[in-house]
Amino acid sequence: MLEFRTQGFNGYAVKYSPFFDSRIAVASAANFGLVGNGRLYVLDLTPKGIVAEKWFDTQDSLYDLAWSEAHENQVVVAAGDGTIKLFDIALDQFPVQVWQEHKREVFAVHWNLITKDTFCSSSWDGTIKIWSPHREDSLVTLPTHSCTYSAVFSPHSPSLLSSVSSDSHFRLFDLRTPASVSNHLTLTIPLHASPQGPIAPRFQQNLGAAAPSEALTHDWNKYRSHLIAAAGVDRHIRTFDIRAPGQGPISVFAGHDYAVRKIAWSPHLSDVLLSASYDMTCRVWTDGNGAVNYGGKVLPGGFGEELGRMDRHTEFVMGVDWCLFGAEGWCASCGWDERLLIWDVREFIGGARYGEE
Structure with missing residues (x-):
């Protein structure tokens, strides 16, 4: 396990570069993001450990970041003052572009993985905006209409964009549809609705009816284009099939003691999910990879199985990300303990059969 100290700044998000397996960026904030400056760290993994290649200071907290999918040296950050800033690590301290249309804190940014010419942002002001790095105004x-903590483009379609919000709903937008009254909204899933159909008895017996609570994070499965996972304040992670939204959750991952702050599906294995929580742990899960019939019928689901946990953080774990390159277990996590940790999930799984489909 490798460690880097973000001295004086509490980590909020960490992302591996999509171009280099040795480059990592961390978005951080002073005073736990409540008041004060922010700092973007660009770090290199070297034979001598983790070295800060560069850092950029900002006037307000940084809550999220996304590497450009088109330019290896550029990274965009989400700031507490409502701005979005684009930095080029080959240049000096100042951002190469600043956008300010959001009325409140920007809490998430995500780059389009397919077309690579747009990125999105979501804010506490109840909006999602889509941007081009070459335009001064949003597209x-x-x-x-709700504080939106997470917005991401689908890794399978450049036109699909999703979000989860404080109102406990997942929303799917299809930019190919006419804007009209719906503003491209094509699907809404209440994340805490009671499951329907054949999986209902199992969930109702073990989980009961879930009261709505804020959804903080979600992610698309990288291999199953219909599958998303969402989590938040109620400590549970739920997976849904967007082809059959009325069926409710396919599987539920229960085990965290406090809110789940970040989740990420593995880029290597279709059934493996990584989570970070306010309970100071990161956990590795499998959904069994058998809850969905690819013929379109939802089969009985169940509870996700925890494969292992990493508990080396000493404060809230806020961010987690998988390495896209090399061995399938490497990941990074950051938290309010001012630490970035680089670790291999396989070291924390014990006797579980990790990696087998």
Whole structure:
């Protein structure tokens, strides 16, 4: 396990570069993001450990970041003052572009993985905006009418964009549809609705009816284009099949003691999910990879199985990300303990059969 100290700054998000397996960026904030400056760290993994290649200081907290999919040296950050800033690590301290249309804190940014010429942002002001790095104004504004903690493009379609919000709903937008009254909104899933159909008895017996609570994070499965996972304040991670939204959750991952702050599906294995929580742990899960019939019928699901946990953080774990390159277990996590940790999930799984489909 490798460690880097973000001295004086509490980590909020960590992302591996999509171009280099040795480059990592961390978005951080002073005073736990409540007041004060932010700092973007660009770090290199070297034979001598983790070395800070560069850092950029900002006037307000940084809550999220996304590497450009088109330019290896550029990274965009989400700031507490409502701005979005684009930095080029080959240049000096100042951002190469600043956008300010959001009315409140920007809490998430995500780059389009397919077309690579747009990225999105979501804010506490109840909107999602789509941007081009070559335009001064946003391309599209999508209202959610609720504090939106997470917005991401689908890794399978450049036109699909999703979000989860404080109102406990997953929203799917299809930019190919006419804007009209719906503003491209094509699907809404209440994340805490009671399961329906054949999986209902199992969930109702073990989980019961879930009261709505804020959804903080979600992610698309990298191999199953219909599968998403969402999590938040109620400590549970739920997976849904967007082809059959009325069926409710396919599987539920229960085990965290406090809110789940970040989840990420593995880029290597279709059934493996990584989570970070306020309970100071990161956990590795499998959904069994058997809850969905690819003929379109939802089969009985169940509870996700915890494969292992990493508990070396000493404060809230806020960010986690998988390495896209090399061995399938390497990942990074950051938290309010001012530490970035690089670790291999296989070291924390014990006797579990990790990696087998």
